Amino acid sequence: MSSRRSRQSSSGGPRITDDQIIQLVSKLQQLLPGTHIQRSNKASASKVLQETCNYVRSLHREVDDLSDRLSQLLSTIDADSPEASIIRSLIM
Amino acid sequence: MHNSSQLRKEFIKKWIHGLQICCSSKKHMNLMERKKKIKLSADIALASAKNATTSWSKALIADVKIDEENMILINNLSGPESKFVGAHDQRVTCHKRIRSKKILKKSCGVGKRIKRMGSRRSDLATCIAERLVKKRTKVLKRLVPGGESMDEVTIIKEALDYILSLRVQVDVMKNVVNATGVLD
Numbered sequence: 001m002s003s004r005r006s007r008q009s010s011s012g013g014p015r016i017t018d019d020q021i022i023q024l025v026s027k028l029q030q031l032l033p034g035t036h037i038q039r040s041n042k043a044s045a046s047k048v049l050q051e052t053c054n055y056v057r058s059l060h061r062e063v064d065d066l067s068d069r070l071s072q073l074l075s076t077i078d079a080d081s082p083e084a085s086i087i088r089s090l091i092m
Numbered sequence: 093m094h095n096s097s098q099l100r101k102e103f104i105k106k107w108i109h110g111l112q113i114c115c116s117s118k119k120h121m122n123l124m125e126r127k128k129k130i131k132l133s134a135d136i137a138l139a140s141a142k143n144a145t146t147s148w149s150k151a152l153i154a155d156v157k158i159d160e161e162n163m164i165l166i167n168n169l170s171g172p173e174s175k176f177v178g179a180h181d182q183r184v185t186c187h188k189r190i191r192s193k194k195i196l197k198k199s200c201g202v203g204k205r206i207k208r209m210g211s212r213r214s215d216l217a218t219c220i221a222e223r224l225v226k227k228r229t230k231v232l233k234r235l236v237p238g239g240e241s242m243d244e245v246t247i248i249k250e251a252l253d254y255i256l257s258l259r260v261q262v263d264v265m266k267n268v269v270n271a272t273g274v275l276d
Contacts, residue, residue: 024248031255046221049228052251056235059258063131066265071127073272 021045028052099141099260106137106169107264113168132156133165138261140169148250149257151238 025045032051110133121129136156142149156162232247233239236254239247 020245021248024245024252027252028248028255031252046224046228049225049232052255053228053231053235056232056251056255056258059255059262060235062262063134063258063265066262066269067127067131067134069269070130070265070272071123073269074126075123 025049031055096256096260099257100264102141102143103137103260104264106141107134110134110137110165110169113165132162133169134261134265136162136165136169138257140166142253142257146250146253147242147246148237148239148254155237 022045025048029048032048032055111130114129114133135152139149139152139156144150153166157166229244229247232251233242236242236247236251239250242250
């Protein structure tokens with residue numbers, strides 16, 4: 001069985017142990033929002049990976065959305081207000 | 093793992109610096125331009141705050157370097173260039189090697205899979221599960237910068253760090269947006 005796994009692993013060098021993968025997957029699980037307790041076998045590993053992909057995508061979208069809002073807010077700031085000068089001194 | 097409050101401080105410092113550089117070069121920008129500059133300086137600030145300790149940050153900077161307009165930002169934010177040099181070229185050659193390896197693997201793997209499924213039906217579930225994991229890992233590789241040239245263990249480690257850093261970025265940006273919104 002272990003020889004089968006080594007054939008499948010994409011890296012030519014050190015064999016990737018199952019323990020390592022299980023450890024990393026459980027760490028990922030802790031990071032994801034809405035954690036549910038799962039048995040750490042291959043089936044739940046793919047779920048964790050899927051949740052990870054979704055989470056990364058949603059974080060990307062948030063960054064994009066926040067950049068949008070920030071750009072809009074900065075353009076609508078009343079140019080003469082004292083608050084605007086604070087922001088201006090910080091970032092402009 | 094890593095000290096996230098340290099990362100926050102570094103990120104904020106570099107982001108403000110980056111925004112100052114961006115805005116000093118052009119006084120009046122339209123919405124799209126400003127948004128792109130904000131996002132770009134945030135990404136570069138996040139990656140350079142990692143100080144070349146992770147693969148994804150090096151890959152992100154290497155990607156951004158392709159556009160020569162960004163060089164000023166990068167030079168000012170990431171300090172000595174030598175840390176990030178070469179990452180892009182390494183990745184390009186890695187891609188070619190990996191692509192040909194993948195084609196070879198695909199053609200060999202199919203025959204093996206059919207033989208395996210026939211002889212050990214009980215392992216069918218494991219086979220499917222393994223293929224699912226492979227599929228998801230592939231998707232994850234595309235999402236994390238520089239992920240294409242990483243092996244299974246590295247991509248998960250990098251994804252862990254990437255998620256933590258992205259969280260810091262989102263958190264800081266949210267606070268800035270809220271503070272700016274209040275001032276209106």
